[in-house]
Amino acid sequence: MNKVSYYLSLPVLYLIALLPFPILYLLSNCLKFIIFDIIGYRKEVIITNLKNSFPYKTEQEIQQIANKFYLNFTDMLLECVKMLTLSRKQIAERFIITNPEYLLTYQDKGKGLIAVVGHMINWEWAGLIQSHNSPYPALVIYKPLKNEKFDELVLKIRSKFNAVLIPMKQTLRKLISYRDKPFLLILAGDQYPGKKDSTYKTTFLNQPTHVFMGTEKTAKMMNCPVVFCDIRKTERGRYKVTFFPLVENPNDTAEGEITEMHINQLEKAINEQPEIWLWSHRRWK
Incomplete structure (x- = not known):
């Protein structure tokens, strides 16, 4: 059944991926109407997350x-599909790294x-x-995804x-094989930590929050500097990222210090452009 759903979906995905960007975003307008205005996908979760995170904001x-x-x-859903056909030129034009030289110095x-x-x-x-x-x-x-064919895609x-x-x-x-080599390891710092994961409790967006300590533990294990990847949307279909240094010598920090650093930077970014964070995620269970 998994293979059947994959092969039925694949032509549709490629047809969407071949659409020019203006048509892609017209399709996104329609998809938004269906998913949120008609179906109401996770609207209660989204509104609850926003109200709890910004108690000082009005209903409007x-x-x-x-x-x-x-x-x-x-937009994000369709931009992910667009990745099937996205060229190097297109991604370079639409997603700008403002300070790539900072990473290269290391x-x-x-x-x-x-x-x-x-x-x-x-x-x-x-x-x-x-x-x-x-x-x-x-x-x-x-x-990895449970559907092997979609996972391969x-x-x-x-x-x-x-x-x-x-x-x-x-x-x-895998990380041990990269020890003493130049690389950039990209880690998400705001996912909901599992019950078995080592977590750190802090206040994030005005709420008591458990944070996965994977970034901090990995940094100390690999003795790697840590930077924050600050993503901003500049206009529809166009983004920029700036790398902000957090810590150069992770083993010189106290427990929880690196975690507080990246959570504080993320909170600052969310406060400045809240509409681009993933509010549909059940972050506070």
Whole structure:
């Protein structure tokens, strides 16, 4: 059944991916109307997350952010499909790295770095532009999909510009092979931590929040500098990313210090452009 759904979906996905951007975003307008205005996908979760995160905002302000998020969400879905046919020229024009030289000051000396990123739309394009833009490998940790055929397709898309995809369960073994080599490891710092994961409790967006400590533990294990990957949307279908240094010597920090650093940077980015964070995620369970 999994193979059947894959082969039925594949032609549709490629047809969408071949659409020019203006048509793609017209389709996104329609998709937003269906998913949110008719079906009401996770509207209660989104509004609740926004109200709890911004208790000082009015109902009207909350609704304005939500409406912008709905469209950003469907844009992201179709932009991810577009990755099937996205060229190097297109990604370079539409996703700008403002300070690539900062990473190179370490990598040119044979040093690896860790870039912690939040789920700011469109984080998938951020992985593509970094692997396209750098002579050094971009390592991305991922959780394999249950549908093997779709998992193969997602791997193909994400690694098209030579990014190295590492299954979550193989993280430690793979990272050891990169010790003392130049690389950029991209880690998400805002996912909901599992019950078995080591977590750190802090206040994030005005709420008590458990944070996965993977970034901090990996940085100390690899002795890598940590940077924050600040993604901003400049206009529809166009983004920029700026790398902000967090810590150069992770083993000199106290427990929880690095985690607080990247959570604080993410909170600042969300406050400045709230409509591009993934509000539909059940972050506070």
